Amino acid sequence: MTKEIMIKGLQKAQHDNNQRIAALRPSSHFGAAVKDVTIGMHRHAVAITHVWNFKGGGLRASHRMALNGLRGRVYIDKRAVNPRGQRPSVYGPYEEARGGTHAFYSRAVEEAGPALVGAALGKLSRRLV
Numbered sequence: 001m002t003k004e005i006m007i008k009g010l011q012k013a014q015h016d017n018n019q020r021i022a023a024l025r026p027s028s029h030f031g032a033a034v035k036d037v038t039i040g041m042h043r044h045a046v047a048i049t050h051v052w053n054f055k056g057g058g059l060r061a062s063h064r065m066a067l068n069g070l071r072g073r074v075y076i077d078k079r080a081v082n083p084r085g086q087r088p089s090v091y092g093p094y095e096e097a098r099g100g101t102h103a104f105y106s107r108a109v110e111e112a113g114p115a116l117v118g119a120a121l122g123k124l125s126r127r128l129v
Contacts, residue, residue: 010061010080014046017064029127030070033120037113038065038072044112045074049104050095058082059092074105 021039026032042065049060062080066073078089095102 010058010082013077013080014061014063018042021065021067024067026067028070029124031067033124034070034072035067036123037116037120038067038074040112040116041065041072041108042074045104045108048101048107048111050102056082058084058086059088059095062088062092074108 018039021035021042024035026035042063046060046063049063051057051060058080059076059082062077062082064075064077066075076089076092078087080088082088096105097103099106101107
């Protein structure tokens with residue numbers, strides 16, 4: 001039972017973070033572009049992060065995003081704890097460093113980055129004309 005509560009807590013924290021970011025109203029078109037790219041990168045990283053087994057998912061659920069002015073960031077929540085009592089912020093960088101299909105942030109940049117940035121630039125150019 002404790003394992004489910006911990007994962008549900010991580011998933012709720014991720015959901016709350018998603019809602020908070022989605023509710024932000026950037027004060028500029030550039031800010032809106034940064035928000036869109038950050039949300040897209042977060043979604044992609046979450047979608048491709050490996051899950052150890054069907055009872056796992058702590059690393060996937062620990063991804064967060066933050067916006068600060070014209071800077072967006074996707075990161076592993078240092079407060080998150082998986083069902084085994086481990087911190088994804090400790091083992092997540094090792095998983096990323098394994099490379100290949102394990103490299104969730106590098107893959108997000110490579111796989112989703114160009115399309116997300118292209119869409120954001122297209123939206124910006126239409127708004128600025």
